[in-house]
Amino acid sequence: MARPSNTEERRSQIIDGLARVMADKTYEQASVAAIARAAGLGPGLVHYHFANKQAILVALVERLVAGLEARHRRRLDDAPDDPWARLDAFIDAFAALDADADPSAVACWTRLGDEAARRPEVGVPYRAAIDRWHAALTERVAAILEADGRPTAAAGEAAAGLLAAIEGAFHLGAAAPGVIPPGMAAGLLKRMARGLLGTATMPPADGGPR
Amino acid sequence: MARPSNTEERRSQIIDGLARVMADKTYEQASVAAIARAAGLGPGLVHYHFANKQAILVALVERLVAGLEARHRRRLDDAPDDPWARLDAFIDAFAALDADADPSAVACWTRLGDEAARRPEVGVPYRAAIDRWHAALTERVAAILEADGRPTAAAGEAAAGLLAAIEGAFHLGAAAPGVIPPGMAAGLLKRMARGLLGTATMPPADGGPR
Amino acid sequence: MARPSNTEERRSQIIDGLARVMADKTYEQASVAAIARAAGLGPGLVHYHFANKQAILVALVERLVAGLEARHRRRLDDAPDDPWARLDAFIDAFAALDADADPSAVACWTRLGDEAARRPEVGVPYRAAIDRWHAALTERVAAILEADGRPTAAAGEAAAGLLAAIEGAFHLGAAAPGVIPPGMAAGLLKRMARGLLGTATMPPADGGPR
Amino acid sequence: MARPSNTEERRSQIIDGLARVMADKTYEQASVAAIARAAGLGPGLVHYHFANKQAILVALVERLVAGLEARHRRRLDDAPDDPWARLDAFIDAFAALDADADPSAVACWTRLGDEAARRPEVGVPYRAAIDRWHAALTERVAAILEADGRPTAAAGEAAAGLLAAIEGAFHLGAAAPGVIPPGMAAGLLKRMARGLLGTATMPPADGGPR
DNA sequence: CATGAATGAGAATTCATTCAT
DNA sequence: CATGAATGAATTCTCATTCAT
Numbered sequence: 001m002a003r004p005s006n007t008e009e010r011r012s013q014i015i016d017g018l019a020r021v022m023a024d025k026t027y028e029q030a031s032v033a034a035i036a037r038a039a040g041l042g043p044g045l046v047h048y049h050f051a052n053k054q055a056i057l058v059a060l061v062e063r064l065v066a067g068l069e070a071r072h073r074r075r076l077d078d079a080p081d082d083p084w085a086r087l088d089a090f091i092d093a094f095a096a097l098d099a100d101a102d103p104s105a106v107a108c109w110t111r112l113g114d115e116a117a118r119r120p121e122v123g124v125p126y127r128a129a130i131d132r133w134h135a136a137l138t139e140r141v142a143a144i145l146e147a148d149g150r151p152t153a154a155a156g157e158a159a160a161g162l163l164a165a166i167e168g169a170f171h172l173g174a175a176a177p178g179v180i181p182p183g184m185a186a187g188l189l190k191r192m193a194r195g196l197l198g199t200a201t202m203p204p205a206d207g208g209p210r
Numbered sequence: 211m212a213r214p215s216n217t218e219e220r221r222s223q224i225i226d227g228l229a230r231v232m233a234d235k236t237y238e239q240a241s242v243a244a245i246a247r248a249a250g251l252g253p254g255l256v257h258y259h260f261a262n263k264q265a266i267l268v269a270l271v272e273r274l275v276a277g278l279e280a281r282h283r284r285r286l287d288d289a290p291d292d293p294w295a296r297l298d299a300f301i302d303a304f305a306a307l308d309a310d311a312d313p314s315a316v317a318c319w320t321r322l323g324d325e326a327a328r329r330p331e332v333g334v335p336y337r338a339a340i341d342r343w344h345a346a347l348t349e350r351v352a353a354i355l356e357a358d359g360r361p362t363a364a365a366g367e368a369a370a371g372l373l374a375a376i377e378g379a380f381h382l383g384a385a386a387p388g389v390i391p392p393g394m395a396a397g398l399l400k401r402m403a404r405g406l407l408g409t410a411t412m413p414p415a416d417g418g419p420r
Numbered sequence: 421m422a423r424p425s426n427t428e429e430r431r432s433q434i435i436d437g438l439a440r441v442m443a444d445k446t447y448e449q450a451s452v453a454a455i456a457r458a459a460g461l462g463p464g465l466v467h468y469h470f471a472n473k474q475a476i477l478v479a480l481v482e483r484l485v486a487g488l489e490a491r492h493r494r495r496l497d498d499a500p501d502d503p504w505a506r507l508d509a510f511i512d513a514f515a516a517l518d519a520d521a522d523p524s525a526v527a528c529w530t531r532l533g534d535e536a537a538r539r540p541e542v543g544v545p546y547r548a549a550i551d552r553w554h555a556a557l558t559e560r561v562a563a564i565l566e567a568d569g570r571p572t573a574a575a576g577e578a579a580a581g582l583l584a585a586i587e588g589a590f591h592l593g594a595a596a597p598g599v600i601p602p603g604m605a606a607g608l609l610k611r612m613a614r615g616l617l618g619t620a621t622m623p624p625a626d627g628g629p630r
Numbered sequence: 631m632a633r634p635s636n637t638e639e640r641r642s643q644i645i646d647g648l649a650r651v652m653a654d655k656t657y658e659q660a661s662v663a664a665i666a667r668a669a670g671l672g673p674g675l676v677h678y679h680f681a682n683k684q685a686i687l688v689a690l691v692e693r694l695v696a697g698l699e700a701r702h703r704r705r706l707d708d709a710p711d712d713p714w715a716r717l718d719a720f721i722d723a724f725a726a727l728d729a730d731a732d733p734s735a736v737a738c739w740t741r742l743g744d745e746a747a748r749r750p751e752v753g754v755p756y757r758a759a760i761d762r763w764h765a766a767l768t769e770r771v772a773a774i775l776e777a778d779g780r781p782t783a784a785a786g787e788a789a790a791g792l793l794a795a796i797e798g799a800f801h802l803g804a805a806a807p808g809v810i811p812p813g814m815a816a817g818l819l820k821r822m823a824r825g826l827l828g829t830a831t832m833p834p835a836d837g838g839p840r
Numbered sequence: 841c842a843t844g845a846a847t848g849a850g851a852a853t854t855c856a857t858t859c860a861t
Numbered sequence: 862c863a864t865g866a867a868t869g870a871a872t873t874c875t876c877a878t879t880c881a882t
Contacts, residue, residue: 006862026328028238031855042864047857049862107327113385114236114321130386160382160390161375161398168378172370175323176340180370188371188406195405196398215844242873252847257874259845425865446744448658452852462868467853469866531744533805537737538656550806580802580810581818585791588798592790595743596760600790608791608826615825616818636841661876672843677878679841843882851875858868 010049013039015063018056023104027057027115058121061112064105065129068094072136083143088190090137094166095185110174113167134159144197158196165192220259223249225273228266233314237267237325267322268331274319275339278304282346293353298400300350304343304376305395320384323377344369354407368406375402430469433459435483438476443524447477447535478541481532484525485549488514492556503563508610510560514553514586515605530594533587554579564617578616585612640679643669645693648686653734657687657745688751691742694735695759698724702766713773718820720767724796725815740804743797764789774827788826795822 017039021030032053036043050056072093079089116126137159142152169185180188227249231240242263246253260266282303289299326336347369352362379395390398437459441450452473456463470476492513499509536546557579562572589605600608647669651660662683666673680686702723709719746756767789772782799815810818 010862024328026236026238026324028236029328032857033855044857044859044864044866045862053856111324113381114324117317117385118234118236118239127386130382130389134386134389157391157394157398160394161379161402164378164382164390164395164398165371165375165402166378167381168374168376169371171323171377171381172340172374175327176337179340179344180374181367184367184370185374188367188374192371192375192402192405195402197405217845220845241871243871254847254849254875255845258847263873427866430866444748446656446658446748448656448851449748451850453850464853464855464868464870465866468868473852527747533801534656534741534744537805538654538659547806550802550809554809577811577814577818580814581795581799581822584798584802584810584815584818585795585822586798587801588794588796589791591743591797591801592760592794595747596757599760599764600794601787604787604790605794608787608794612791612795612822612825615822640841662878663876674843674845674878674880675841683877845879845881847877847879849876852873854872855870856868858866859864860866861864 007049010041010045011059013041014046014049014056015059017041018060019104019108022060022111023107027111054119054121057112057115057119058125060108061116061122061125061129064109064112065125067105069129069132083140083147087137087140087144087193090133090140091162091166091189091193092186094133095169095189106170107174110171130163134163137162141197161196162189162193165189217259220251220255221269223251224256224259224266225269227251228270229314229318232270232321233317237321264329264331267325267329268335270318271322271326271332271335271339274315274322275335277315279339279342293350293357297347297350297354297403300343300347301372301376301399301403302396305379305399316380317384320381340373344373347372351407371406372399372403375399427469430461430465431479433461434466434469434476435479437461438480439524439528442480442531443527447531474539474541477532477535477539478545480528481536481542481545481549484529484532485545487525489549489552503560503567507557507560507564507613510553510557511582511586511609511613512606515589515609526590527594530591550583554583557582561617581616582609582613585609637679640671640675641689643671644676644679644686645689647671648690649734649738652690652738652741654737657741684749684751687742687745687749688755690738691746691752691755691759694739694742695755697735699759699762713770713777717767717770717774717823720763720770721792721796721819721823722816724763725799725819736800737804740801760793764793767792771827791826792819792823795819 014035017035017037018030020038021034025034032046033043035053035056036046039046046053046056050059072090075089075093076086079085112122112126116123134156138156141158141162142155145152145155166189169180169189172179173185224245227245227247228240230248231244235244242256243253245263245266246256249256256263256266260269282300285299285303286296289295322332322336326333344366348366351368351372352365355362355365376399379390379399382389383395434455437455437457438450440458441454445454452466453463455473455476456466459466466476470479492510495509495513496506499505532542532546536543554576558576561578561582562575565572565575586609589600589609592599593605644665647665647667648660650668651664655664662676663673665683665686666676669676676683676686680689702720705719705723706716709715742752742756746753764786768786771788771792772785775782775785796819799810799819802809803815
């Protein structure tokens with residue numbers, strides 16, 4: 001006669017609540033009461049499903065990361081089997097925030113870096129994701145250099161530069177809206193990638209301004 | 211007869227205190243008591259010299275901005291009168307944080323974007339600085355394109371991309387230290403710049419990995 | 421399943437607490453901690469039930485007003501249907517504070533005028549009550565004048581004078597106890613009323629000194 | 631070579647400052663810094679001339695009392711030597727606040743009753759003044775009754791009633807402006823006096839509404 | 841006498857967390 | 862599982878008062 005557990009659904013609601021509140025508040029300004037309200041739940045219930053407030057934040061990181069990676073996989077599946085196309089798929093997945101990303105996710109993500117730097121529990125999954133992405137980018141970059149017959153030693157550094165640029169587009173978009181015109185981020189990033197890796201053999205970057 | 215005013219010195223101490231505390235705490239975690247302790251002052255004195263906690267943050271923004279811009283001016287004065295050299299001077303001033311910048315300044319700056327997005331009083335000087343820097347970069351980029359006999363219409367967008375990359379280097383450095391190897395940021399950025407603007411006439415980027 | 425709400429009871433306790441503390445402290449001297457202590461509650465709970473300290477004050481005004489008006493209605497129900505008797509019922513209800521009013525209510529009321537003058541949220545219900553009472557008194561006074569065949573134009577002013585005298589009895593009683601002998605206030609006020617309205621047809625004032 | 635002491639002038643300035651601030655703030659809201667600012671002095675100087683904040687309040691009470699009593703003496707000197715005229719002189723001096731009293735004095739006075747009830751140092755001179763005024767009024771009332779050949783036993787109580795009405799006019803005027811029409815207070819009070827004492831021999835009350 | 845910086849004790853308020861129901 | 866009252870520590874800010882100059 002046990003009623004079916006709805007724990008997963010409730011956890012999801014609560015994470016949603018945090019994401020919604022963090023769209024325009026700091027993590028610390030997002031009180032548990034406000035999160036619960038945004039989730040349509042009583043404040044006491046939050047601590048039934050999460051040990052503490054920080055655990056919600058960790059869950060949110062994991063969810064954002066999972067979402068980005070799923071999008072990445074989708075793009076990759078659709079991309080032709082070509083080194084530059086695979087690099088562009090990465091950039092599109094992570095930077096084309098205007099398209100299919102929900103806007104609160106962007107705002108949340110920019111806040112998470114700071115929290116990750118201060119809170120080990122958040123830092124671990126955050127850093128793991130960054131490292132995974134860095135590795136993926138490095139692999140793409142190496143493939144391009146290899147196809148070009150060039151040494152791949154510096155692939156990791158170039159990948160780091162690209163990752164920085166992607167992150168920077170998020171942050172600049174959040175802190176100074178309008179500086180990067182909407183829809184332009186991906187194109188700019190692709191052209192910067194070409195600058196980092198560039199040779200005669202590369203295809204032109206689509207989408208960006210010229 | 212009256213004790214000479216030491217307000218400026220005290221304000222400076224307090225701003226220092228905030229910067230030091232924000233090196234490993236969020237702005238909100240930086241309690242006034244902690245700031246006062248870091249400044250070596252009594253807690254009540256903080257509110258004698260600043261109307262409220264946020265005013266310290268605003269002063270900190272202004273100080274960081276002024277510091278960066280002073281460094282920029284210095285680099286610019288030393289640079290040869292050449293479009294690419296002037297662009298590199300900008301990148302060096304803003305991205306070579308390892309060199310002569312105090313490390314807490316970097317950590318602080320990454321937090322300020324978020325605060326700027328939520329607090330108008332912080333957002334105004336922050337945004338003004340971003341806009342100034344964007345304009346300066348745009349001017350540099352346009353000069354390069356012009357020297358090359360190319361249209362300058364997209365200079366603003368390219369400048370935005372560069373600014374994003376610079377900001378991203380800060381953030382990535384703070385949130386995932388080691389991903390960008392120390393001292394590499396400037397080189398990476400210069401090569402990305404060449405990718406954005408690049409043609410046959412440009413000089414090679416110094417300093418970065420190849 | 422959930423614990424039954426006891427909010428109303430708690431709010432009432434807290435208002436009681438404020439009233440008790442304000443019996444010998446100013447509103448501003450009545451710290452939230454002291455109010456909570458007087459109510460037998462933890463200090464955090466006060467802000468769970470009231471948005472802020474001022475909201476307690478507003479609730480106290482409303483409660484005092486409601487109490488006075490209930491007493492007035494009771495007296496009015498018991499009074500013969502005669503203009504002077506109805507006026508006396510008003511005076512008795514509002515001025516016979518010694519009798520059935522709890523003494524802290526008197527002390528509180530005298531403080532409220534000042535607070536009402538400075539705080540709109542308090543001023544609105546306070547002023548509304550004063551206006552209601554002024555209107556009621558005006559009606560009584562007009563009935564008396566009319567029964568006497570005299571013009572009622574000045575009824576409002578006479579009512580204001582009576583209201584002032586009633587208020588003054590409160591204040592004088594609180595600030596200089598003993599100047600008005602206990603139990604004498606109502607009689608004095610009735611005789612002053614007769615002076616304001618007086619003619620041959622009026623009945624003698626009962627209760628007061630002669 | 632000692633420069634002449636300006637202590638008295640400074641004290642006066644400071645008392646003025648408190649009076650000005652208390653025109654729209656509670657005594658407790660009137661910070662020493664605000665008082666000093668209103669007086670055009672530095673905050674440290676206040677405590678050179680007064681032992682503490684409360685001492686300024688006591689001085690203000692004394693000054694307001696002295697002002698009222700001086701006005702009373704002046705009116706009395708001008709009045710014909712007639713019992714009713716002498717009573718009216720009292721009422722005019724204390725209630726005709728519109729005329730020659732500065733408005734902040736009225737606002738201050740209403741606050742003082744409350745403070746007097748809680749602070750012995752303020753209560754002593756306040757209460758002494760009330761008692762002096764009550765005695766003066768009692769004497770006037772007794773004179774009237776005596777001239778009428780009636781017993782004077784209840785003169786004190788009648789005087790208390792009048793004093794209450796005068797005080798009430800102040801308070802009502804401050805807390806609910808407009809209820810007593812400007813300039814009407816004195817007339818209303820005189821007619822209430824006649825009601826309390828009234829007989830055939832009394833003169834009509836001037837000034838008040840009829 | 842005068843200045844204004846400094847102190848330190850509260851003040852109101854917020855909030856994560858607990859817990860009785 | 863769910864509710865929402867309760868707790869108590871921490872936070873920002875105010876302010877009377879002191880004191881070096």
